[in-house]
Each structure stands twice: as structure tokens, then as C-alpha cells.
Amino acid sequence: MGRNFSKNILLRIASVIGGVLLLILVFYMASVDQGSYGRNGKTDLPALNDSGKVTLISSGKTVWKYLDEEQEEFAGSGDSTKWTENKFDASGWKEASGSFGAKNGERKEMGKGNAPNNLLVQYEADDTSSPVYLFRTELIIANPDSIGTLSGEVEFDDAALIYINGELVWAGNNPDGGYERLTAYGAKEPVSSPRSEKFIIKDTSVLKRGKNTVAVEVHQNYASGSDIFFDFTSLTGQSQVQGEEEIDTSGLILEVGESEKSVRVNWYTEEKGAFELQYALRHENTETETYAVSLMGRQKGEAKGAYCYTAELKPLSAGKEYVYRIRRLGSQDISERYTFDGAEEGDDFTFLFSGDPQIGADERTADGVMWEKALEKSSTLVPDAAFLITAGDQTDSSDEDDARLEFLEFRRPEILKHLPVAVNVGNHEVQNNLYEKQFRRDGQGGMEYSFMYKNVLFVALDLFNDGPEDQAEFLRKEIQDHPADWVVVTMHYSLFSAGSHAYDESVIRLRKQLAPVFSQYGVDLVLAGHDHSYTRTCYMKGLEPTGTTGGKKNTGEVLYLTGGSSTGNKYYEKNKEEIDYDAFFLDKEIPVMTSVSVTEKSLVISTYDLEEGKKIDSCRMTK
Numbered sequence: 001m002g003r004n005f006s007k008n009i010l011l012r013i014a015s016v017i018g019g020v021l022l023l024i025l026v027f028y029m030a031s032v033d034q035g036s037y038g039r040n041g042k043t044d045l046p047a048l049n050d051s052g053k054v055t056l057i058s059s060g061k062t063v064w065k066y067l068d069e070e071q072e073e074f075a076g077s078g079d080s081t082k083w084t085e086n087k088f089d090a091s092g093w094k095e096a097s098g099s100f101g102a103k104n105g106e107r108k109e110m111g112k113g114n115a116p117n118n119l120l121v122q123y124e125a126d127d128t129s130s131p132v133y134l135f136r137t138e139l140i141i142a143n144p145d146s147i148g149t150l151s152g153e154v155e156f157d158d159a160a161l162i163y164i165n166g167e168l169v170w171a172g173n174n175p176d177g178g179y180e181r182l183t184a185y186g187a188k189e190p191v192s193s194p195r196s197e198k199f200i201i202k203d204t205s206v207l208k209r210g211k212n213t214v215a216v217e218v219h220q221n222y223a224s225g226s227d228i229f230f231d232f233t234s235l236t237g238q239s240q241v242q243g244e245e246e247i248d249t250s251g252l253i254l255e256v257g258e259s260e261k262s263v264r265v266n267w268y269t270e271e272k273g274a275f276e277l278q279y280a281l282r283h284e285n286t287e288t289e290t291y292a293v294s295l296m297g298r299q300k301g302e303a304k305g306a307y308c309y310t311a312e313l314k315p316l317s318a319g320k321e322y323v324y325r326i327r328r329l330g331s332q333d334i335s336e337r338y339t340f341d342g343a344e345e346g347d348d349f350t351f352l353f354s355g356d357p358q359i360g361a362d363e364r365t366a367d368g369v370m371w372e373k374a375l376e377k378s379s380t381l382v383p384d385a386a387f388l389i390t391a392g393d394q395t396d397s398s399d400e401d402d403a404r405l406e407f408l409e410f411r412r413p414e415i416l417k418h419l420p421v422a423v424n425v426g427n428h429e430v431q432n433n434l435y436e437k438q439f440r441r442d443g444q445g446g447m448e449y450s451f452m453y454k455n456v457l458f459v460a461l462d463l464f465n466d467g468p469e470d471q472a473e474f475l476r477k478e479i480q481d482h483p484a485d486w487v488v489v490t491m492h493y494s495l496f497s498a499g500s501h502a503y504d505e506s507v508i509r510l511r512k513q514l515a516p517v518f519s520q521y522g523v524d525l526v527l528a529g530h531d532h533s534y535t536r537t538c539y540m541k542g543l544e545p546t547g548t549t550g551g552k553k554n555t556g557e558v559l560y561l562t563g564g565s566s567t568g569n570k571y572y573e574k575n576k577e578e579i580d581y582d583a584f585f586l587d588k589e590i591p592v593m594t595s596v597s598v599t600e601k602s603l604v605i606s607t608y609d610l611e612e613g614k615k616i617d618s619c620r621m622t623k
Contacts, residue, residue, distance in 0.1 A: 150200070154232050266439070349454055358567065535584070
């Protein structure tokens with residue numbers, strides 16, 4: 001009887017255990033809307049609820065393992081993303097549920113009324129802010145095939161990148177190209193308080209059955225940064241699948257890079273998201289093209305609903321043809337594929353120069369059509385042009401909404417997806433911030449910039465945001481740092497035009513301030529606009545004309561070229577005051593384009609009538 005009694009007790013115990021296990025299974029499979037958040041950086045997930053959703057991450061509930069000190073161990077490993085992978089052991093990391101942050105080393109209010117739940121170690125031994133903070137959490141997903149879309153929201157200061165199982169699925173406020181090393185500073189835009197952004201991940205093939213790792217790296221913008229913040233507000237799985245979408249690249253153009261070995265992709269769009277640039281050597285069989293990737297930086301385009309994305313194709317090899325396209329992170333949304341030719345081999349090259357397009361000075365759409373025709377005709381007349389320089393006033397309007405549409409017309413020609421452009425800021429574009437939001441390069445102070453193309457240094461001056469002394473110093477430093485056979489300056493105001501603006505007070509002032517500097521520093525050619533009247537000067541030495549209209553150029557002598565109208569929408573008559581420096585003035589109202597062919601010993605300037613397709617002026621400069 002004792003044996004039967006013991007057997008009955010064991011059966012009852014087994015029955016109770018079985019019931020508990022069954023109850024646990026029922027709860028696990030039940031359709032509830034909230035998950036159970038563990039204390040080991042793991043989240044055991046329920047099934048989708050009746051609405052086809054499941055909460056995967058929730059602020060204040062999800063437990064994160066994080067590293068806010070000694071991140072250098074990953075910087076020198078050669079694999080700066082190994083910590084984002086499923087197999088990585090983060091057992092020695094700190095652990096807490098969000099949010100996380102610090103302001104001046106303390107747990108303070110971060111600009112939106114709330115202090116972070118957890119204080120991060122902000123300063124390193126040298127009192128600089130740490131450049132990066134790492135966060136990981138693990139999700140246990142029994143059936144990843146049931147999740148068709150992930151949607152989330154994250155709050156951060158300054159920049160954040162999100163990975164799932166080692167794959168980058170979203171990024172916010174990152175600089176162009178992302179980060180060359182894990183422990184790097186940088187952000188595309190300054191952040192004064194935590195930024196909140198929503199995102200969608202349509203490609204859920206990154207999810208695995210069982211353990212999944214969500215990893216986030218948060219970057220500080222500067223070593224002197226005063227605050228850092230991170231909170232993963234939410235991540236939700238949905239059963240609904242979102243199909244592929246076409247990426248509208250009508251606002252995409254190429255810009256000249258830092259040298260002939262790089263090109264910038266510049267995309268102006270209403271799309272808000274995270275994108276990468278993909279590029280490869282072109283092959284006849286597209287299946288064999290192996291794409292390199294570069295994370296695109298994004299900033300607000302100032303006008304409502306406008307954003308600008310930029311990234312570089314580099315390094316480029318001479319004589320090679322490339323293809324490039326844009327992909328939305330976390331999806332298979334891919335843009336049309338475009339081609340681009342790398343620089344030709346050898347030192348010689350040719351570029352185009354356009355006066356003010358000023359789209360919108362007449363009628364926006366008509367001006368856009370004329371601009372496109374001007375580029376198409378120019379590419380026929382000068383088929384080997386490596387790039388195009390514009391003299392400023394790409395657009396006309398000071399109203400942000402109108403200017404945005406004018407910039408889209410400027411960008412619309414298909415040729416600008418293959419022919420890089422180097423723009424200058426004009427007086428019509430300083431009345432709003434649209435130009436700056438589209439064309440400021442990372443690391444710039446003002447809107448001035450420079451680039452080397454083979455044996456020529458090009459320096460674009462900003463005549464509106466900095467004084468002449470600052471521009472002169474910028475020019476001096478660029479010439480000192482980049483020895484070249486030729487120096488070409490580009491800017492908007494023409495110092496020696498023959499049109500109606502030739503004796504404007506602002507022009508005379510700049511002439512007196514900059515012309516002597518150009519001669520002193522050895523500038524050879526100055527390309528400008530503003531006057532819509534094509535003018536070529538004789539060689540100038542400081543403020544004085546030499547009377548020489550071409551040929552051998554002596555030290556300190558500079559040739560000034562004022563671009564004529566490329567769209568044919570605006571012209572000025574010749575100034576009635578006596579002008580003794582012009583070697584050629586075009587008195588006809590016709591659209592024109594100029595080409596400059598460069599060799600080690602010469603610059604050959606040729607200007608074309610775009611209506612007749614014939615050359616109307618030429619000049620050869622030699623040293």
C-alpha cells in the first residue's frame with residue numbers, strides 16, 4: 001500500500017507540473033499585445049495579436065546591455081560591427097532598461113522635459129566626450145515568417161545606427177559615408193535636444209528563428225559635445241507585408257568630388273528615410289557587378305517636405321565606367337541604375353562653364369526646358385567634358401516653396417546624373433537657406449570649397465557669408481596646400497564684367513579687395529556670372545589691364561570671364577561707362593556655354609552660340 005500511495009503522489013505531482021507547463025504554453029501562444037521583458041537583455045515574445053501586431057521593444061521595459069566605456073577594444077579589431085552580431089558575447093556589459101543619457105556629465109533634463117533613466121559615462125580621461133555608445137538587446141522569435149513588417153521609433157542625440165543580427169537596417173543623422181571607424185565623432189546636422197524619428201523595415205528576412213539581436217550605436221558629434229541620449233521608444237512587428245516601392249530620383253544629380261577620383265551623389269527629394277549609395281564597375285552582364293556601399297547623409301532641405309541626401313563614389317579609376325543606384329535601408333527598394341565615366345587617362349581634360357541659369361526669372365517650367373536643352377546641346381558640342389561649373393543663381397525666387405520647385409527644375413536634366421556639376425552660391429540664393437541645405441559639404445565653414453582635378457586647383461568662393469579677408473585667407477591656404485599647374489577661381493559676382501552691374505558699389509568694393517589678392521596668389525582664371533552678359537577681359541594685373549588679350553601669361557596676370565545666359569531668359573546691355581579692360585563683349589541676346597580645355601602649358605577657352613551651335617569666341621592662355 002505504501003508503494004501504491006507513493007506512486008499516486010508522484011502521478012499527482014507530474015500532473016500538476018504538466019498542467020503548469022501547458023498553462024505556460026497557452027500564455028506564450030495567446031494573442032496579447034505586450035511582451036514579457038526579461039532581465040538578461042532578452043525578450044521572450046508572444047504571438048501576433050488579433051490586429052496582427054506584436055510589441056518587440058518598448059521604452060522602459062526592454063532591457064539593454066550597453067557599453068559606455070572602453071569602446072576602443074572594437075576600434076582596432078578590424079571588424080567594427082562584430083559587436084552587433086548574434087554570436088557576440090556581451091556578458092560583461094552593463095545592463096538596464098532605457099532611456100540613457102548625460103548632459104555635462106550629469107543626469108539632467110535633455111531639452112524635452114525629461115531626464116534619462118540611466119546616466120551614461122560621458123567623459124574620457126582627457127575630459128573629451130566619448131565618441132560612441134553601444135547598446136544590445138536580444139529577442140526570441142519563434143516564427144519570424146509571421147512578421148511582414150517592422151515599424152519603430154527611436155530618440156537620439158546626436159546620431160544613431162540600428163542593426164538587426166549584424167545588418168544595418170536604419171540610420172539617422174549620420175555623416176556622409178557613415179563612420180570610417182567605430183570610435184569616430186560625427187553627425188550630419190547639429191542636434192540641440194534629442195531627435196525622435198520613426199522608421200519602417202520592410203525586409204524582415206533579417207529575422208531568424210530563435211535568438212535575434214538588435215544593436216544600436218549612438219555617436220557624439222564633437223569631442224566637445226555637451227550631451228548624449230538614446231531611447232528605443234518602440235519596435236513593433238506586423239503581419240502585413242509592404243511591397244517594393246519605386247524611388248523617385250528626379251532630383252538626383254552628380255557633383256564634383258574632392259578630386260578626379262571621386263564624385264558626390266546629391267539627391268533632393270520628399271523622401272524621408274535612411275538610404276545607401278551602391279556603386280560598381282560597369283559590366284555588360286549586370287549579374288557580375290559587385291556593389292560597394294556608402295551610407296548617405298541626410299539633412300532637411302529647409303523647404304517643407306524637402307530633404308537632401310549626399311554620399312561619394314570613391315576611389316574612381318581613370319578610364320573606367322561605373323554604375324550607381326540608391327537603396328532604402330531595411331528594404332529591397334532600389335532606384336534606377338545610372339552610369340558615370342571616370343576621368344579620362346592622362347593629364348589633359350575639358351570642362352564646361354555656364355553663366356546664371358536663374359530658373360524662374362522668366363517662367364519656371366519654360367526655363368527648365370531651356371536649361372535642359374542648353375546642357376544637351378553643350379554635350380553635343382563638347383562631348384568629352386568632364387564636369388560643369390555654374391556661376392551661381394541656379395534659381396531666382398526668394399520664396400522657399402517657389403525656390404524648391406526651381407531647384408528641382410535645375411536638377412531635372414538627365415545629363416546631370418552623368419555629368420558632375422560644381423555650383424556657386426548667387427545673390428538670389430542667399431535670401432533663403434535652400435542652397436546651403438543642398439550643397440554644403442561636410443566640414444565646411446561657409447559655402448566656399450575647393451577641389452583638385454588633375455593638375456588644376458579650383459576654388460569656389462562664397463561672397464555672401466564671409467568677408468573678403470576670410471575669402472582671401474581661404475584662397476591662400478588652398479593654394480599653399482594644393483600645388484597645381486593652374487589655379488581657377490569661381491564665384492558669383494564678376495569683378496570685371498562689361499554689363500550693367502560693372503560699376504555697382506558692391507562690385508567695385510570687391511574688385512578693389514580681391515583683384516590684387518588674385519594677382520598676388522597666382523590665380524590664372526576667374527569664372528563668374530551675375531551680369532548675364534558674356535565678357536572676356538584682357539589679362540589683368542591687380543586692377544590694371546595689361547592690354548594683352550591672350551597668349552603667354554606673365555606672373556600675376558589674371559583673365560576674368562563673365563558667363564552669359566545659358567537659358568536665354570535674362571540679359572543685360574553693355575555698361576555705358578568707359579571700360580578699358582574688356583577684350584570681347586557679346587552684344588547679342590543668345591544663350592551661350594563656354595568650354596575650357598586644360599593641358600600642362602595651356603588653357604583654351606571656347607564659347608558657343610547654343611542656338612546656332614557654333615563657336616563665337618576663343619582665347620588661348622599659355623605660361
